[in-house]
Amino acid sequence: MNREVEIQVVDTLEDISPEEWNRLAGANPFVSHGFLSALQDTHCAVKRTGWRAHHLILxxxxxxxxxxxxxxxxHSRGEYVFDHAWxxxxxxxxxxxYPKALSAVPFSPVTGPRLIAAEHADRVLLARGAIELTRxxxxxxxHVLFPHAQDIEALKDAGYMLRExxxxxxxxxxxxxxxxxxAFLATMSHDKRKKVKQDRRRVTEAGVTYKWLRGRQIDKSALDFFYGCYENTYKEHWNAPYLTREFFGQIHADAPDNMLLVIAEADGERLACALNMIGGDTMYxxxxxxxxxxxxxxxxxxxMQGIAYCIEHGLARFEGGAQGVHKMSRGMLxxxxxxxxxxADQRFAHAIGEFLDEETAAMTxxxxxxxAHTPFRKIATD
Structure with missing residues (x-):
């Protein structure tokens, strides 16, 4: 049977059914219809901020x-894969x-679907469609950032170069x-386990306690406190935050169970906060x-609080975010x-291809x- 295939370019997801989109996108919260729409609705990822939507629809x-x-x-800000030298x-x-085409979730260096389709052939069609649009x-x-493994196979088939x-x-x-x-701590080497316990003891001796708030447990005051902490982190680096308070409110309203706040308190006052996102069996x-x-x-x-939450709630993975060799000492590998x-320009494509070959070998x-410097105990084998 002849099946007509069409690829359209849209600048908003408002005409796409959230149910149909999310059925193909899966559990990853960052590529949900609500998350991507909120970035645009709250003017965080729009033409004015350097993110002009050209989504492909198959x-x-x-x-x-x-x-x-x-x-x-x-520009190349908010991507976490650095191409400034290029x-x-x-x-x-x-x-x-610039301009360049980019398939990514703005401001979110997390792995996930970028070619949202049920079949490999359709993922290849989307990858090739993006090349044709670029032409x-x-x-x-x-550029396609942090794709899932199944996307990588389709991207290779479509002629993209890979960067590790x-x-x-x-x-x-x-x-x-x-x-x-x-039980998790017991699997770590003696030195790493001792260091983790020392650090945790310092926090406890400072009178710090923790609350985990997820979904509807997160009220306006908790979100306001988180956003104040989020703003402070950017101000310390003399930058304006990428995301607005309105954005976080909208994604919480759309899918509250995707959001976890870890709130530190001392002397009855809120002291610090971390925001994690949860989808399926993974926390980010x-x-x-x-x-x-x-x-x-x-x-x-x-x-540590994130790992503890994952263990207590049966989550299989915790992605700790971009960069940070220091995370290894906390059990992240x-x-x-x-x-x-x-x-597009074959002269630059050839030069970048050679660079990527060398960079990939070095990265591997x-x-x-x-x-070789695992924080976990080595188990003797016969």
Whole structure:
């Protein structure tokens, strides 16, 4: 039977059914219809901020069959995969790098679907459709950040170049899982376990206690407190925050159970807060901030409390966010991440391809070296 396939470009998701979108997108909260719509509705990811939506929609016989979140970018901020050297090289040779096409979740360096479709063939169609759009717009390049493994296969088939990176993720024991937090600590080497306990003791001796608030337990005052902490983190680096208080309110209203706040308190007052997102069996560490410095507070609030929550609630993975070798000492292990790139000008494509070959070899070696310094006890084998 002949099935008519069409790829459309849309600048908003308002005409796409949230139910149909989310059915294909799966449990990842960052590619949900509500999350992506909130970024646009609250003016966080719009043309004015350098994120102009050009989402691809795949239809078969007029029925929604897939999508690819896509933006035209006028800068490289908020991406966490750094291509500034590429942009400089283009400009030095008198070639415009911006605008560029980007498939990613704005301000969110987390792995997830980028080619949202049920079949490999449809994911390849979307990947090739994005290349064709890049050609039609006569822009420099197309980039896909933090795709899932199934997307990587489709991107390779469509002719993209791959770039390897690394993040630090925690995983529960396959099958049985950790019985409790102490069981997790018991798997760590003596030195690392001792350091974790010392840091946790400092926080406890400072009078800090914790509350976990999820879903409807999060009220306006809790969200307001979190946003104040979030703003403080950016102010400390002399930057304006990417996301607004309205954005966090909208995603909480749309899917409250996706949001977890870890709130630290001392002397009856809220002291610090971390926001994590939950989808399926995975938790994603995203933002944190504090009103004052307490030794060990950052690690406890962002990582130890997150791991403890995952163990208690049976979650299999905790993605700790971008960068941070220091996370290894908290039980998070190096995990390869990927991006995919298509460059219109073949001269630059060849040069970048050679660079990526060398960089990937170096990154693979780096990850192997990190793995040799595991924080966990070595188990003797016969």
């Amino acid at each position: 239809k078969r016989n007029g029925v929604f069959a897939g999508a690819m979140p896509l933006y035209l970018k006028s 942009a400089d090289a283009f400009e030095r040779h008198g070639v415009r790098y 039609q717009l006569d822009i420099s390049s197309l 990176g690394v993040q630090f993720h925690w995983e529960n024991l396959p099958g049985a899982g950790y019985e409790n937090f102490d 560490g995203r933002y944190w901030g504090t009103r004052e410095f307490v030794s060990g507070l950052h690690f406890e609030t962002c990582y 190096p995990t390869p991440t990927w991006s995919a790139h298509w460059i 070696q780096h990850i192997e070296e990190l793995e």
